Amino acid sequence: MSNDMSTETLPEHLARPALRRIHPVPMQRENQLFLGLQDPCGLSSQMMVVPPQAFQVMQLFNGTRTVDEIVVAMKITDAAPLVELLKKLDEFGLVWGPTCEALEDKKKAELVAAGAFPAAATKSLGEDPAVIRKQLEQWLDEAEDSGIDEPICGLVACHLDYQRGHPVFAASYRAVAKGPKPDRVVILGSNHFGLGDGVTVSDLGFESPLGRVPVDAGVIARLRTKTGDKLFKDILDHLPEHSIQLQLLWVQHLFGNVPVVAALIPDPNIGLIADDGARVGMQEFINVLDEVLAAEGGRTLFIASADLSHAGPAYGEQADVNDQRRREVEAHDRAMMKAFIDSPDALVAGMLETKNPTRWTSVGAMAAVAKLAKPSAIELIDYRQAVDEQGKALVSTASMVLLAAAR
Known part of the structure; x- marks a missing residue:
């Protein structure tokens, strides 16, 4: 120096x-x-x-x-x-x-040479495949059967840590556990720690204790042809991000070596910092991916990796979380979930009108999945609030299924 x-x-x-x-x-x-x-x-x-x-x-x-x-x-x-x-x-x-x-x-360069992101959140259950599969299977067995017989084209699953979130994860994945294996899984998550303000897609796979998760090379190639490198500029944002990786163990356990398309979706009510064409916003991404998936063909399962409200002093609120605050959060959550079930645009508009008072982190991921999957209906399977004993932090989550429209 x-x-x-x-x-x-x-x-x-x-x-x-x-x-x-x-x-x-x-x-x-x-x-x-x-x-x-x-x-x-x-x-x-x-x-x-x-x-x-x-x-x-x-x-x-x-x-x-x-x-x-x-x-x-x-x-x-x-x-x-x-x-x-x-x-x-x-x-x-x-x-x-x-x-x-x-x-x-x-x-x-190190990541490209490796060909995949290193295992991080995927190691939440340790590194022994047999132990991991046994735990996932136990949670799936404990989850209540949704009773849904119609074909499912998408899920809303949480990205809370497994200790608190496993009932909601299991409720979502049990709904598709006995269904047909998809040709690919599109996982849309939130960009918690990264720097990109647009949609960020990974063209690299993900390491996991259950093996490497490959990306769908055909979809990635078509996306690159249509957008250049704009979707991949901020790929380092995937390195610390848990919202994608926490879904991967479930996907691998149920569907084996199915390829994925992993993207981090910004809040559509915030928009891009600069309108200079250097990044891709949510709606442009939806339009492009929709065209690409139609060209590729095959069956796609869409997953919105989404947590809902974040309340309490840990998230900037003055007062500890009490029963009244829990009721307030649930009322807001249910109003916004109803809007989402009505249409993804209604959710985005509702969040814009209310200014997202309880800090939902995954509005973009949920809206994008609904627009891409084009479901005939969306059904709520489970809703929960995880609150620590001191009342410092509340995180709410939901399990939802998107029913496939008749073709």
Whole structure:
């Protein structure tokens, strides 16, 4: 690192610094609190650790201020520690700029060479295939039979951790357990940690304790022909994302080595940051994928990996979750689920009108699945709320099935 700690010699990307998305992890060192700066994409092999005071300063690194303006605003007399912090953040790839881009390119090259994303959330039940299958089968046996005999073209399944979410997962997948094996499974999830503002499709498979999940190469090739690289620019967003991977064990257990099409769908009420054609919005993606699937033929099962409300102090609310709050959340959830059952556009409009007060994370995934699957009807199988004992966090989930229209 250069010994020059003046702001005048900073490269352009550090002179007006913009921090990448970081997850602070509290750590204790010699009885003192520090924060580990966790990069969801793991661009660096090591984690940078800073004192809490430094993390507070980092909140100003949002691309709107120059370093000199930050120095003035914070009444800093010696800029050297600030410059040193910036250079160290850059070294770890935590600031937007050439260093970060080079680390991203390196990570992408590693993934392409491997041919698949490493197992992450798919290891939630351990790594022994026999143990995993036994647990999934037990949960499927415990789930209530939906009693639905009509052909099913799609599911809404949660992406809550298995400990809390397994009854809803099992309710969804039991409904298709005895049905015909699909030619492919389209899984649409949420982009919890990534940076892309458009739809992000994976052209790489996914490793799992049950084996590698392949992507549908034919569908991916057609998507690339129609959109170029726009759908794949932010593929690193799939690296830390659990909403896709948590569905894969169930898909593998029931259908074996079926290929998948995995995409992260943004909230349609937020839209793209820049209307420059560099990314693909939800409706354009739906139109293109619909054409591609029609051209490819075969039977497709659509899965919306969706959690509903997030309430309580863990999600920014002031009060702990009590019975009254649970009733309020359920009333809102049921109103929005009714809208979804009526039509995907009604769900999107309802969320726009109410401003999504309970922070549904998967409006885009649900709406897109319904538009692609074109069901004759949607039926609610199960609805649940997971609340911790202290009432700090509530997450609601639902199992729903999309019935296939007569052809």
